[in-house]
Amino acid sequence: MNIEDFDFDLPEELIAQTPLKDRTSSRLLVLDKESKEISHQHFRDIKKYLKPGDCLVLNNTKVLPARLYGVKEDTGAKIEVLLLHQDEKDTWEVLTKPAKKVKEGTKLIFGDGLLKATCTGYKNHGGRILQFSYDGIFYEVLDKLGEMPLPPYIKEQLPEKERYQTVYAKEEGSAAAPTAGLHFTNELLQEIKDMGVTISFITLHVGLGTFRPVSVDSVEEHEMHAEFYQMTKKTADTLNKVKEDGGRIISIGTTSTRTLETIARDHDGQFVESSGWTDIFIYPPYEFKAINGLITNFHLPKSTLIMLVSALVDRETILKAYNEAVKERYRFFSFGDAMLIL
Structure with missing residues (x-):
């Protein structure tokens, strides 16, 4: 299958640069998997499509203010650092810009010395390993100095950091937000619970691989960047019970989907308490083992995310919906805006 099969024309002015003030006021395109019919709603109308016994699965990862601006200790040259993954307590895998200026042994200073780092090694994709030193608590220092690592297609500044977090964000570790969840408010989640719908959480720390373009012509040759996931026993037990009782499991976002499908694939369709790294790549044709429906945002042309969405229905129907x-x-x-496939 060729990546050109997942292309569509997208006017640049339709790329949202700022979030809406009211999270639930975004629009919602509803696609029926069976009839292929499309309807246009608003996100707050999501309740019309849910019923008692359903379960929504949300990714509770929290985005780190992972972009830091510092200088080289010896020359004062400006260096930008993007935190990718914590290897040990104060050791992080990062991307640096310009990368060639950061060699093994290079010392960096951030915030007039509030945070310091030493490069201790390299990663094979061009990344660096930094060992940080500071006084106090790392995440509090990071909150003072760091900026939200907004995707490259967003050119506007984000005045309120929390607007790039879901209202249920809890587990720190993502370089990007699980954006399908940005449409929920605590009030809407409570209204959904009051309907008899279960709310469950998994964790998948979103890496920069989510923005990495497919650079090969053949879809099958693309390799996904591995991301860390975790499912608790409570969530696993809940999901198994929902399946047993005939309820629908509706994934909130592609990150939740990849976590659920990874676990179900590895355990014969069942859910178990587990954690690890997943590089699952979902594209047509694919037999879903975990989910019955999906809420997701609209994705880039030729991206792995539109491929995943196409696998849930079919490529022609998804491209028709996108157009x-x-x-x-x-x-x-x-x-x-958002899309519901059910």
């Missing part, structure tokens, strides 16, 4: 969204002037990507 409809373009025609109806939906807002795309991280701060954009």
Whole structure:
């Protein structure tokens, strides 16, 4: 299958640059998997499509203010650092810009010395290993100095950091937000619970691989960047009971989907308490073992994310829905509108 099969025309002005003030006021394109019919709603209308016994699965990862601006201790040259993954307590895998200026032994200073780092090694994708030193608590220092690592297609500044977090964000570790969850408020989640719908949580720390373009012509040759996931016993037991009782498991976002499908794939369709790294790549044709429905934002042309969504219905229907969204002037990507496939 060729990546050109997942291309569509997207006017640049439809890429949402700022979030809406009211999270639930974004638009919602609803696609029926069986009839292939499309309807246009608002996100707050999601309750019309849920019923008692359903379960929504949300990714409770929390985005780190992972972009740091510092200088080299010896020359004062400006260096930008993006935290990717914590290897040990104060040791992080990072991307640096310009990378060639950061060699093994290079010392960096951030915030007039509030945070310091030494490069201790390299990663094979061009990354670096930094050993940090500081006084106090690392995440508090990071909160003072760091900026939210917004995707490259967002050019506007984000005045409120929490607007790039879900209201249920808890487990720190992501380099990007699980954006499908940005549409929920605590009030809407409570209304959904009051309907008899279960809310469950998994964790998948979103890495920069989520923005990495597919650079090969053949879809099958693309390799996914591995990301850390975790499912608790409570969530596993809940999901198994929902399946047993005939309820629907509705994944909130592609990150939740990849976690659920990884675990179900590895355990004969069942859910178990587990954690690890997943590089699962979902594209058509694919037999879903975990989910019955999906809430997701609108994704980039030729991306692994639109491939995943296409696997849930079929490529032609998804591209038709995307073209409809373009025609109806939906807002795309991280701060954009949402899509429900059920």
